[in-house]
Amino acid sequence: MAYQRETWNRQELYEKVWQFPLLKLAAEYGISDVGLAKVCRKLDIPSPGLGHWTKIACGHAIPRPPLPATESVPALVRQVRQPQATVLPEDVPHLEAIERIAAEPSPSVTKAMLAHSLVEKTRSVLNQSSSRSGEKLSASRELEWLDLRVTKNYLPRALRVMAAVIHMLEKEGFQVVVEKKPPNRQGL
Numbered sequence: 001m002a003y004q005r006e007t008w009n010r011q012e013l014y015e016k017v018w019q020f021p022l023l024k025l026a027a028e029y030g031i032s033d034v035g036l037a038k039v040c041r042k043l044d045i046p047s048p049g050l051g052h053w054t055k056i057a058c059g060h061a062i063p064r065p066p067l068p069a070t071e072s073v074p075a076l077v078r079q080v081r082q083p084q085a086t087v088l089p090e091d092v093p094h095l096e097a098i099e100r101i102a103a104e105p106s107p108s109v110t111k112a113m114l115a116h117s118l119v120e121k122t123r124s125v126l127n128q129s130s131s132r133s134g135e136k137l138s139a140s141r142e143l144e145w146l147d148l149r150v151t152k153n154y155l156p157r158a159l160r161v162m163a164a165v166i167h168m169l170e171k172e173g174f175q176v177v178v179e180k181k182p183p184n185r186q187g188l
Helices: 010-017 022-029 033-042 052-057 089-103 117-128 152-171
Strands: 003-007 077-081
Touching (some): 010 022, 010 033, 022 033, 117 152
Antiparallel strands (some): 003 077
């Protein structure tokens, strides 16, 4: 996701701090309420005290202090999320399928799922590799296998997860393939 840098607007933040609780306002800015309180302190913006919003909800009129006039307030920069790129019409069916997959509960892994050629090749390759206790398994990149980074103890679990993922993708019509990567050349 792309970000843009903006300077905090002191006057605007002062107005908002006295209109909304920090917890709700912080969500608008994409930071925590504690982080927003720190920004207010650095910009010398008075903020409501404890119980302020409860008193307002009970009908009390609480005067707000004026924004102090200061000359030495630092210019604080914040990151603002850029709007997401538009989705092309031809990509909509694929995105809908991915959303359906994410919403479904994980299927129970069956022997047929574990018999998928990619899962079988990965199991075979990684079971043949040697590693010390606690080390991650590795094998040659010449073969078409799932590039897993896992210790021998967790290999069965990783294979079950991958079998379920492959099954769910293929059920939605996606084709799962392994692409060979060229060797990593350092210094280029």
